[in-house]
């Protein structure tokens with residue numbers, strides 16, 4: 277048996293275990309997660325990174341909470357339907373219904389509801405600034421038995437044989453109704469940079485997806501997609517009983533204090549589940565997107581929104597964001613920092629006077645993005661690499677300054693390369 281075959285079998289076994297685990301939960305449970313996801317110890321590589329700059333700024337959820345000036349991040353999705361008895365068929369009506377489903381999905385991310393259990397002082401962010409772009413990528417796979425299959429791995433492999441470029445999208449897989457409950461697929465965005473050891477596909481380049489089993493695209497499917505895509509964007513459940521919760525440990529930097537309160541109350545986690553009864557001002561059951569409830573609109577807390585944007589910067593799901601996503605707001609560095617991690621940036625990076633940015637990791641720049649080194653600032657590319665998400669990026673600009681006195685006292689912005697550090701795909 278070769279390694280691939282062993283891997284394939286272990287994946288099948290793994291999925292089987294997952295489904296068994298899942299079937300132990302109530303019928304209202306909306307998704308399935310990996311055994312690893314259930315592990316209370318976050319074993320991703322980022323947690324092994326003890327660099328204080330990483331811990332205090334780039335791993336911090338608050339860093340990523342968008343404001344009114346933040347550009348919307350568009351995620352490329354595709355809907356893949358495996359047709360057969362009991363499935364959606366390739367008709368104009370089905371295509372309309374799928375487009376409608378995605379429109380509803382985007383509605384949930386565009387119109388954030390107010391919290392049914394608000395925490396004092398927490399602002400209401402009306403828009404997640406995240407959208408899912410279908411752009412007519414609806415694909416039907418006819419004449420196979422895959423309409424009966426519930427394994428995203430198998431479905432994904434089939435898509436790759438038809439057109440591997442379809443894997444550049446965050447894929448939604450639809451098979452015949454009544455086959456299995458919806459789930460989102462590992463590798464989860466937590467598992468980045470390096471393997472934890474037991475899932476070899478857990479890298480920044482590995483694929484994610486959402487599986488649903490449905491006879492006809494509906495509002496319920498849109499609700500499910502909104503929730504499952506939340507998982508792909510690194511959100512866990514807020515409710516119990518369920519698998520895979522957000523932490524209730526208030527000393528954990530990942531603790532969502534804007535959702536559970538400054539100290540975790542006895543009801544962290546919330547109660548809930550599909551169809552639970554919401555009472556305003558109580559959090560036994562809420563309208564949170566990860567509360568597993570069926571709502572016309574959902575609440576996302578600012579920390580949850582920040583967590584999703586963080587995933588789109590430092591976790592695997594970021595690879596699905598459209599290449600030209602660019603934020604006109606500049607990202608400023610005003611003190612010495614070392615970046616030993618891998619980050620996708622959506623804005624210009626400005627290194628301010630007196631600051632030194634040492635790059636040991638990797639930066640992916642937007643097409644329109646540049647790195648500006650102010651007078652008296654330094655960029656040291658120390659074994660790191662700066663490259664583009666798309667074709668090219670705008671490159672490094674060192675600022676001179678017109679003031680003669682300033683020029684005398686402060687040297688021009690400087691770039692130093694060492695230990696094989698390099699810049700790629702920069703516009704000349």
Ligand SMILES: [Zn+2]
Pocket residue numbers: 306307308503504507513
């Ligand atoms: Zn879930």
